[in-house]
Amino acid sequence: MSAAISAERQHDLDTGAAASTHLAECLAVDFATLLQTAARLPVAAVQRMRDAASKGITQRMALAATLLREAGQGDVTHWQSHPSDTVRGWACYLIGSDAALDLPAKLQAMRPLADDPHFGVREWAWLALRADLVAAPLQALPLLLPWTEEASPYLRRFACEALRPRGVWATHITVFKQQPEHALPLLDALANDPERYVQDSVSNWLNDASKTQPTWVLDLCARWQREHSSAANAYIRTRAQRSLR
Template identity: 85%
Template structure:
């Protein structure tokens, strides 16, 4: 059953006065109304967004960023402190779609958004740059490996989630589906992570890999069981093998 959102709450979300508290609210935001409230874009831009209302949310996020840039309001730093998590998500897409930035620069610019207190912004941060990661997965892996040592669990989780072989609402990374062993340095570093938020991502990464390389996932989990005796690793291993019989 879908969540019921009151008219007053919908108005808060659509005008950027409040952040979404769950996924149903994120999906219910009227992008055209929010764009008008936040940026006062021309009517032609508003109509383009209204015409895209039936498209997927990632497509609408990308369109919002494009409309802001076309209107001369494409400075991501201006939007990344907005009260609306959706608007901060547009900042992610402004960074991700900036053709003047190399991948390393995009990841650097995305760090505060990847570490955002709002769950939605953290998702938009990796989704916004997913195409770049898919294009050069081995380079992306090397750039994100240092993130596994960050104090923030949000940043450690970003490093893992951004490179999931299948991902959510995202293009697959073929090399990690077929040859997941390339990501072992990242996965090994997080095998005993103390935060459930990170543990879930590591387990999901391996579950993705198990769809094509089940024996490899079993071998990794067996090794981890020998090397680690923590509840954290046991949880990850269970999650990683949930699709295996």
């Protein structure tokens, strides 16, 4: 338990009675206790999670989905409306690890979780699909391009964040590190997005690309400066080039 989190608050997080409010609370959740409380898994399954306590959180998220599925509790619809954001994250990983679904089907199933009101669930939504996206990024691009026109800024951000060349806690996408121009249709579609949440993702995407293709990012920003006069695009350009100054 984190010293900054009260015992009462920790209990609510560990038993799934409450959602986390910031990253420190997300990281502080005792997965074994939560699995035991929310799913009443067998003792052996809970112990497997306890044994994994020292592993990274993404590994434990994937393990939770595995344990739920092995226990016959892999119904995503049952978990995706749970009060705990961590449990809803497990639903993301149940979708991501479902061998019966291809990428289009996984993206469709993930939509409500990608549009979840909780920041953490929205991150788990793309992280849970990262392996599929890394395996077929050029297939994913046309599937996600329509998401850039969604009314929800959460879905628009997902389209960009899910395909970041480097990402956070995620495997890199080599083709976008070396040939970021493949993603131009998606980036151009979001070049003037009105939401800061989406703007940050676009600028982070370009900042990722600037680590390997700085000239391409500079040229794109120069083109955008000529073509776009919006404050949104100016903000994106500034943040996109922050590693190049």
